[in-house]
Amino acid sequence: MPNPNEAQAVGPAFDALLEDVQRLNDLGKAAAVIGWDREVNMPPGGVQARIQQMTTLSRLIYEMGTSDEMGERLERAEAEQQGADPESFVGALLHVLRRDFDDARMLSSDFVTRRSQISGQAHQAWTKAREENDFEAFQPHLEKVVELGRELAGLYGYEDTPYDALVNRYERGITTAEVARLFEDARAIIVPLREAIESSGVEIDDSILHREYDVAAQERYVRTLAEAVGYDLNRGHIGTAVHPFATSFAQGDCRITTRYYPRHINAALFGTMHECGHAMYEMGTDPAFARTPLARGASSGIHESQSRMIENAVGRSLPFWQAHYPGLQNAFPSALSDVPVSDFHAAINKVQASPIRVEADELTYNLHIILRFELEQALISGDLAVADLPTAWNDQMQALLGITPESDTVGVLQDIHWTGPSFGYFPTYALGNLYAAQLMEAAVEQAPQVASDLDRGSTEALLVWLRDNVHRHGRVLLPAEICRRATGRALDVGAFDRYVNDKFATLYGLTRAGGAAQV
């Protein structure tokens, strides 16, 4: 695909539009930089002014992006480029611009203002409620947020159920029914496997992960680790943030943040690899997409598949650590010199039901998502009143994970997500895990080098395959289409089933039937 940023003109109407789009993209990326800076560098004294700077910039971007002039320019370009191949740069860009423009125009400025006010207040109330384990203080705010969610669904429109409109904001083209089917299948795999693990009698000791890990040594080591999974530091940067995230300012500047605990190495290791997966996705979009909204991920689910694949399928695998464990031991000799790699590998894969989503293991994590998916639907449909949410939460937690949170703070109040109407986002976390398994299986099948590289701790061939089959497409293809072309079929739980059962059967000495095997 030629790079139209440098190539000759496409047509006067398209070219004029493209220039606007590029500038709008520049402003959006400037906003991303100052947002990143807020999380990574900004001193406490800067917060008020930064909110104003971000508000001014977002407002300007919103006004420019949804202006009548932009709409007319888009129409003229569409008319000029009618019949453009929808998978060409021109066709795909026009399609995505139209989609984004229509989506943005669907929201009245009144709605946007109310959303921002209600979410701001809900965020404040949630922070306090979580601290004080006081769900009732958050309840009236959550009621308003749920109402906003319903309103949002109404504005976007839906055929079957309001939740369809919400989940589509993050996973374009999927329906609630499809998600429900996938999650049912996944649940039928995870719950018995978790029970088999529990009754296997195998006890993994993961206390080595809580030894002393010098923070300065962690800061040095994550650079090595990021490069080990294929992250290019010449096009990246590793900052520190309380809530780690990845963000990109250009294909040549895709940053990650991570965090360091002096007595828990997991965040630095797996958080870093996770964010690297996100960042490498955006690094790998077609260079021709620079300065346009095509240079992003296809959906939240596909994005999450890239981070999970690096974090789990690569980063919690035995071959990866067989290659890289000596480096880790060198970095933390007092913590790890007496620990064989097999013990380390077992510790980082220990399955143990936890009430906290972000502390969950690779397997039970998905149950946390299934729980939220079901509760979100019930909230939006009105089948569940907000007042009854804590009880429903705890009941579900017992049913799915066999535990009851000891307080709402570590239960229904644990996540920030419901301080705004981002219902429909949670499911993409588990969809990401399913995509990750299916994509990894396809990569290994299609490119023999992938497995042999992974066996020696290298992601090189995997990244080549991912760039070709996932990354380069950016937002040109819908998530389902990426999945179908890359793996030959729609998303299902088959690969996930094989992946988790193989992995945990080995680790816990199980037979596929669920019982403990001879170890």
Next chain:
Amino acid sequence: MPNPNEAQAVGPAFDALLEDVQRLNDLGKAAAVIGWDREVNMPPGGVQARIQQMTTLSRLIYEMGTSDEMGERLERAEAEQQGADPESFVGALLHVLRRDFDDARMLSSDFVTRRSQISGQAHQAWTKAREENDFEAFQPHLEKVVELGRELAGLYGYEDTPYDALVNRYERGITTAEVARLFEDARAIIVPLREAIESSGVEIDDSILHREYDVAAQERYVRTLAEAVGYDLNRGHIGTAVHPFATSFAQGDCRITTRYYPRHINAALFGTMHECGHAMYEMGTDPAFARTPLARGASSGIHESQSRMIENAVGRSLPFWQAHYPGLQNAFPSALSDVPVSDFHAAINKVQASPIRVEADELTYNLHIILRFELEQALISGDLAVADLPTAWNDQMQALLGITPESDTVGVLQDIHWTGPSFGYFPTYALGNLYAAQLMEAAVEQAPQVASDLDRGSTEALLVWLRDNVHRHGRVLLPAEICRRATGRALDVGAFDRYVNDKFATLYGLTRAGGAAQV
């Protein structure tokens, strides 16, 4: 002064203007953040996109700031607020906005484009010419830059000499003749003092500054040092940059950058204190000026006075290090545990002619500026052809400092400043030193606590005095007015004379006549 950002309305026309101004300020600060990020965090791969982001944002800011609508809004506000006290928030803001607006409108968009192109090419050529010690390769570019300087002077207008217009861009209200008089007086103080030092026979050994200083320990120590000079880390941040600078995004977010050499501690110590001085100035502007162009420094010279005062008058003084030297020794025990504070103090104040401005000592630094001031005037007037500049440079260097650079790389090609038409900026460095001495003397005279605090290594009372007499005014007062009100007289070299003669007489055992005293 009440805070109009939070107070009731001033008048419909002024309020409308203020809202525009605040938004424009937000965008300007966003541009500052992404510029800062480029120097401090951005990976190499981000450079192309960042240039585009900065170009888009600057262009938008320029267009909004110089639009006819902005001009009309300003006129309406001026009409509405006629007779506003010029030192009130409203009067001062209207005055500064008018000045900035007229200045910006004086430059045609054609000129701005040419300036950016010529400067860009000159910067590239200079980088290469300096590397290769090849002035002739830079010469045609510098000729164009000088031509731009003359054009700029013509656009801004002047009464006496074109250089007046240029120096006024950085030091509003000063004339070339005044600068020349001050510099003549300063030269008459510095040259004989330097000669007396040279013939004193006193040899200071500063090799201790070139011992091994662990970079991680430097990074930790500069935080202590910054706080020791009064920099508030809750409203600041210390980054690392190849060319250190200070920048502010709000009064609560004034950042500095510094750099670290493993075998030279000076940059980390004095560079940090220097930038802290700049940052504390902007931290100290009246909070009511938030989000307006009043919340900046009065001029480059006054700004430099704040950095020099902290770097030199405080940071190279014996009392400061008597208080803080044990901490420095603790940070670098292997380098400094055997060095008494008196030796350290002598080393950091060693006077030695160097061909390089940025490596010059506190005294001879000013001669580097005087040289540039004279050459700049001659270039702009046409008395000196660019082709003859290297010879003129070396002749002047010999006359002023008694040395000849061994190459143009460490001579006429050393500074980045002449890659753009920023003629008139260099003088403000030495004006800053003169202001610093005069302000410090006034502070000590007017507030006895200043001296007693400094004697115990604290800038507390000094900062109170500076905030009241300098910082809080922002851009409300012209530099000459700040000086007159704070010190009771116009800028002269008297305080500087007393400061350098006292300091170096003690250090080098001189009598005021210039000969060596008994030591």
